[in-house]
Amino acid sequence: MVVLRGITKRFPAVLANDQVDLDLHPGEVHALLGENGAGKSTLMKILYGFYSADCGEIKLQGDPVHIHSPHDARRLGIGMVFQTFTLIPAMTVAENAALYLPDLPPVVDTRRVAKQISSLGEKYGIQVSHRFPVRDLPIGDQQKVEILKLLVGRARVLIFDEATRVLAPHEIEGLFDIFERLKGDGYAIVFITHKMREVLACADRITVMRRGRIAGTLTRSEATESALVALMFGDAIPQEATSAPLPPAAPGSALLALRSVNTRPQGASTPLRDVCLEISQGEIVGVAGVSGNGQRELVDVILGLLPCAAGKRLLHGEDATSWSAGQIRASGVGFVPEDPLGMAVVPWMTLSQNAALGDVAAYARRGGLSLGWDRVRQDIVTSFAALEFEPLSLYAPVRTFSGGQLQRAVLARELGRRPRLLVASYPTRGLDVRSAAAARRVLVQLRNSGGGVLLVSEDLDELFSLSDRLVVLRRGRIVGAFRPGEVDRHEIGHLMTDSEVGE
Amino acid sequence: MSAFTSPARRLRGACAAGVRVVRKGWAIAAARYAIVLAIALLAYAVVLLLAGKNPLQAYSDTFSFTLGSWYGFSEVVVRMIPLLLTAIAVALPSKLGLINVGGEGQLYMGAWLATWGAITFTGLPAAVFIPLLIVLGFVGGGVWAAVAGFFRARGLVNETITTLLMNYVSPLIVGFFVYGTWRSREVGASAFPQSAAFPEAARLPRFFDTRIHLGLVLALILLLLFWFVLEKTAWGLKMRAIGGNPEAARRLGVRLGLYIIVAMFVAGGIAGLAGMAEVSALHGRLRAGFSPGYGFTGFLISWLAGGSPLGILTMSFVLAVVFSAGSLLQITQGVPFAAVNVLMALILFVVLMKPRLLGRLS
Ligand SMILES: Nc1ncnc2c1ncn2[C@@H]1O[C@H](COP(=O)(O)OP(=O)(O)OP(=O)(O)O)[C@@H](O)[C@H]1O
Ligand SMILES: [Mg+2]
Numbered sequence: 001m002v003v004l005r006g007i008t009k010r011f012p013a014v015l016a017n018d019q020v021d022l023d024l025h026p027g028e029v030h031a032l033l034g035e036n037g038a039g040k041s042t043l044m045k046i047l048y049g050f051y052s053a054d055c056g057e058i059k060l061q062g063d064p065v066h067i068h069s070p071h072d073a074r075r076l077g078i079g080m081v082f083q084t085f086t087l088i089p090a091m092t093v094a095e096n097a098a099l100y101l102p103d104l105p106p107v108v109d110t111r112r113v114a115k116q117i118s119s120l121g122e123k124y125g126i127q128v129s130h131r132f133p134v135r136d137l138p139i140g141d142q143q144k145v146e147i148l149k150l151l152v153g154r155a156r157v158l159i160f161d162e163a164t165r166v167l168a169p170h171e172i173e174g175l176f177d178i179f180e181r182l183k184g185d186g187y188a189i190v191f192i193t194h195k196m197r198e199v200l201a202c203a204d205r206i207t208v209m210r211r212g213r214i215a216g217t218l219t220r221s222e223a224t225e226s227a228l229v230a231l232m233f234g235d236a237i238p239q240e241a242t243s244a245p246l247p248p249a250a251p252g253s254a255l256l257a258l259r260s261v262n263t264r265p266q267g268a269s270t271p272l273r274d275v276c277l278e279i280s281q282g283e284i285v286g287v288a289g290v291s292g293n294g295q296r297e298l299v300d301v302i303l304g305l306l307p308c309a310a311g312k313r314l315l316h317g318e319d320a321t322s323w324s325a326g327q328i329r330a331s332g333v334g335f336v337p338e339d340p341l342g343m344a345v346v347p348w349m350t351l352s353q354n355a356a357l358g359d360v361a362a363y364a365r366r367g368g369l370s371l372g373w374d375r376v377r378q379d380i381v382t383s384f385a386a387l388e389f390e391p392l393s394l395y396a397p398v399r400t401f402s403g404g405q406l407q408r409a410v411l412a413r414e415l416g417r418r419p420r421l422l423v424a425s426y427p428t429r430g431l432d433v434r435s436a437a438a439a440r441r442v443l444v445q446l447r448n449s450g451g452g453v454l455l456v457s458e459d460l461d462e463l464f465s466l467s468d469r470l471v472v473l474r475r476g477r478i479v480g481a482f483r484p485g486e487v488d489r490h491e492i493g494h495l496m497t498d499s500e501v502g503e
Numbered sequence: 504m505s506a507f508t509s510p511a512r513r514l515r516g517a518c519a520a521g522v523r524v525v526r527k528g529w530a531i532a533a534a535r536y537a538i539v540l541a542i543a544l545l546a547y548a549v550v551l552l553l554a555g556k557n558p559l560q561a562y563s564d565t566f567s568f569t570l571g572s573w574y575g576f577s578e579v580v581v582r583m584i585p586l587l588l589t590a591i592a593v594a595l596p597s598k599l600g601l602i603n604v605g606g607e608g609q610l611y612m613g614a615w616l617a618t619w620g621a622i623t624f625t626g627l628p629a630a631v632f633i634p635l636l637i638v639l640g641f642v643g644g645g646v647w648a649a650v651a652g653f654f655r656a657r658g659l660v661n662e663t664i665t666t667l668l669m670n671y672v673s674p675l676i677v678g679f680f681v682y683g684t685w686r687s688r689e690v691g692a693s694a695f696p697q698s699a700a701f702p703e704a705a706r707l708p709r710f711f712d713t714r715i716h717l718g719l720v721l722a723l724i725l726l727l728l729f730w731f732v733l734e735k736t737a738w739g740l741k742m743r744a745i746g747g748n749p750e751a752a753r754r755l756g757v758r759l760g761l762y763i764i765v766a767m768f769v770a771g772g773i774a775g776l777a778g779m780a781e782v783s784a785l786h787g788r789l790r791a792g793f794s795p796g797y798g799f800t801g802f803l804i805s806w807l808a809g810g811s812p813l814g815i816l817t818m819s820f821v822l823a824v825v826f827s828a829g830s831l832l833q834i835t836q837g838v839p840f841a842a843v844n845v846l847m848a849l850i851l852f853v854v855l856m857k858p859r860l861l862g863r864l865s
Pocket of ligand 1: 012
């Protein structure tokens with residue numbers, strides 16, 4: 001259906017795609033794998049007309065096509081869900097979808113689009129409330145909107161760049177069901193992911209990229225996890241995360257305590273209800289839950305971005321209910337947000353500038369008249385090395401980083417400060433297998449050296465293997481608290497979704 | 504082209520353009536400014552022709568009376584002072600993503616408070632008076648702008664709207680005083696709506712036997728400071744972070760509200776200095792409607808310059824020439840002063856086509 005030949009793309013610093021050939025077939029899910037920065041997103045952005053290739057050609061149904069812009073691509077029936085969000089926050093779901101139509105009429109009938117959304121959503125089991133502006137939706141729902149948008153736009157070639165990154169396990173299964181149905185209708189699907197399990201679950205054909213080149217293409221029957229990993233990383237086989245076997249460090253004093261915290265409802269967000277939570281030194285507390293059940297609010301309350309309407313926030317034993325976000329950060333609290341590009345960095349600033357922003361007070365010289373850039377650079381490089389991440393250019397705007405590279409940069413900055421408490425939302429999201437393992441290792445190191453970690457994740461495996469304690473969040477309440485050994489995934493899954501525990 | 508992808512595409516375009524500009528150096532930038540000017544002047548010539556004037560004569564008059572003589576040049580510099588200051592007053596908040604269109608109002612309030620000082624503390628020596636006027640001018644404009652900053656920081660009202668609307672208020676406040684309690688009682692002077700004359704010690708010193716005054720030094724120092732603070736200091740880094748991604752800045756513990764209020768205060772203060780310098784150095788009294796729209800032109804300059812200090816310096820100079828030409832052509836050719844606005848609008852239009860011009864150049 002789609003044939004890419006000899007695609008080459010050079011960015012100022014790197015050769016992102018080097019003579020790449022790729023064939024997409026109708027009725028097939030084609031998975032694209034590769035370490036962070038391998039060039040997967042770049043290749044797909046070229047197919048989608050977002051970048052133009054330096055050389056190479058694209059054929060659609062046998063005819064050479066020139067795709068100069070996403071508009072061209074959409075007219076040819078190629079649609080893409082980007083790795084970073086491209087929804088317009090102030091507009092509603094229907095308006096966002098309408099914008100994406102290849103043939104947007106002068107007078108937009110958003111009600112018709114909304115109807116289309118509901119019927120498509122029903123057909124494929126993707127439920128979102130489309131009355132609210134997109135910025136009020138939890139990130140998981142935003143991802144669903146991206147998918148719906150594509151379907152409404154009638155694309156025949158669907159590109160999903162790490163679409164499952166923000167979805168809960170059952171939602172991922174739902175997505176794969178959608179893939180099955182779409183395959184039956186002759187759609188061609190490209191699916192980029194870092195999770196082997198997903199690849200093996202849904203792909204018919206798997207292409208592995210490494211440093212801008214195709215390392216190999218396998219059909220589903222030939223593929224095994226170890227074969228894929230070997231292709232991805234060459235000879236170097238990634239170290240598996242040696243996570244929680246260490247005995248829980250002697251529970252230190254409480255770093256954080258939330259006492260019956262409530263927050264005010266805002267838009268479609270889920271307010272917290274009577275949340276009590278403690279994190280002690282040397283402890284990783286995992287938060288399980290379907291996204292949109294108060295995770296964002298919990299994190300924001302801890303970081304001081306959201307006031308407690310009732311209840312108390314204690315930090316390091318002091319009453320910190322009225323502390324500002326700045327005070328809380330200065331007291332040694334770090335964060336890894338759910339959306340690093342939107343929440344943790346200034347996209348057009350360089351890596352070193354963003355690193356300096358992480359702790360301006362510490363890098364300020366002569367009372368703030370200048371900044372110790374040498375220290376900044378040294379710290380971030382050291383931190384990258386400690387995490388065993390490949391170093392990145394210090395002088396490139398972080399906007400040019402790949403999704404995983406950006407996540408690494410944020411992790412390196414936040415962990416480099418040696419926080420006493422780290423609030424990590426989906427810290428391994430978007431990382432390749434090896435980087436994810438490294439990040440987990442560092443979380444455990446932090447905990448072993450007496451730090452506390454709040455780990456919000458949808459990856460139950462990750463939660464079970466890293467956490468010393470687990471809490472389950474549903475509709476803004478903590479509906480269960482366990483040690484990982486006491487429960488199994490099934491029970492947690494029930495708690496996350498059902499009303500096993502009454503209100 | 505659907506609007507859905509356009510922000511990202513625009514970003515990409517800007518990035519590519521940025522790289523190009525850096526690579527080809529300032530030669531391109533200079534050529535760009537020259538072309539912009541040439542086109543605007545050509546279009547304005549047509550306007551003059553249509554009005555039955557002789558554009559060649561007009562331009563040669565303008566040239567010889569502004570750049571062609573020391574006196575003319577000095578008058579251009581005098582015009583440049585308030586433009587520089589009001590341009591900084593726009594450029595500084597723009598780094599935080601704030602749009603201050605209230606330079607004109609802030610200028611009036613700076614002049615107003617400075618005048619209050621000048622006609623109240625008449626006995627002071629110059630060594631005390633001048634610093635006092637600087638402080639008063641700064642505070643007058645600063646507080647006026649900080650009000651807008653405060654409402655913005657509280658998330659109540661957008662600063663663009665507040666500053667814009669407050670522009671209508673401050674000339675009225677000045678008018679209220681110069682028509683009322685402050686109106687001069689001197690014989691002759693009382694015929695006009697203006698305050699009493701400033702004492703000699705309250706007049707900013709002038710240099711080189713021209714009307715160029717201390718305001719120039721202030722403006723240049725502030726321009727340098729503006730560059731230094733934004734590019735080199737910790738506060739500048741935070742301010743640029745607020746402009747680049749307020750959400751991230753907030754999460755990184757930057758006190759957005761404080762920075763917004765302070766930045767607006769300082770910006771307003773700088774515009775206020777422009778007003779203070781005008782009344783103290785040039786007029787020696789507060790007059791109703793003394794500014795021919797310097798505050799608005801400052802906005803145009805900052806925007807044309809893209810907030811860069813060198814650009815501000817260049818564009819202030821160019822627009823000062825335009826202003827001088829306005830009053831000159833009024834005398835020599837009988838073109839109304841307001842016709843200057845036509846030329847300014849033409850410059851603006853040409854600059855709006857900037858990206859395409861640049862594309863053709865490279
Ligand atoms: N606009 C850009 N300007 C400069 N360099 C870029 C740009 N976009 C991507 N790159 C670089 O190209 C390389 C490939 O990036 P790409 O986004 O394709 O990686 P990826 O395979 O999608 O990685 P990830 O799994 O982390 O998303 C990276 O080294 C990245 O830094
Ligand atoms: Mg990618």
